[in-house]
Amino acid sequence: MNENFILSLIEKFNSSPVVSLELKQGEDKLVLKKKEAFDRLPKETAPVLPGFIPSPAVHQTAPVPPAQASASAASPAPAGNDSEPAEDSSLIQVKSPIVGTFYRAPSPDSPVYVEEGKSVKKGEPLCILEAMKMMNTLESEFDCTVEKILVQNGDLVEFEQPLFLVRKN
Numbered sequence: 792m793n794e795n796f797i798l799s800l801i802e803k804f805n806s807s808p809v810v811s812l813e814l815k816q817g818e819d820k821l822v823l824k825k826k827e828a829f830d831r832l833p834k835e836t837a838p839v840l841p842g843f844i845p846s847p848a849v850h851q852t853a854p855v856p857p858a859q860a861s862a863s864a865a866s867p868a869p870a871g872n873d874s875e876p877a878e879d880s881s882l883i884q885v886k887s888p889i890v891g892t893f894y895r896a897p898s899p900d901s902p903v904y905v906e907e908g909k910s911v912k913k914g915e916p917l918c919i920l921e922a923m924k925m926m927n928t929l930e931s932e933f934d935c936t937v938e939k940i941l942v943q944n945g946d947l948v949e950f951e952q953p954l955f956l957v958r959k960n
Contacts, residue, residue, distance in 0.1 A: 801823065810827040890948070908938075909937050911931045
């Protein structure tokens with residue numbers, strides 16, 4: 792696939808009602824998905840462009856710059872946040888730096904990284920976030936105690952979604 796073909800295809804894809812597209816040409820593979828492909832829980836069929844096969848909708852992923860893959864996005868819990876109201880103003884939300892799948896352990900048969908009430912040192916892992924088949928370790932940016940785990944193992948998490956409530960040590 793040449794660059795002009797790909798750019799032309801992206802332009803046509805963006806202006807079409809198609810929400811998911813997979814194209815294989817020899818050993819090359821191109822997958823395009825719009826946000827709407829991930830919003831549809833019961834799978835709906837979208838119009839298909841002639842000659843193209845839409846791929847099944849799977850969870851949305853986004854590439855992660857290496858600097859963000861292991862850094863946690865922690866910020867004070869804002870008042871009135873719908874996702875998880877903080878009972879204590881000293882609690883800090885650790886948010887997902889990427890869209891991906893949340894895992895509490897490095898593998899299904901391994902122990903979880905953290906439990907509620909556990910103290911964590913700066914640089915220790917909190918969880919794994921899988922995006923595009925890449926396992927990204929989310930590490931603590933400071934010494935803290937995990938007060939609450941806000942998502943379940945295997946959940947799809949969004950960018951900036953709160954994952955943990957922690958208290959700085």
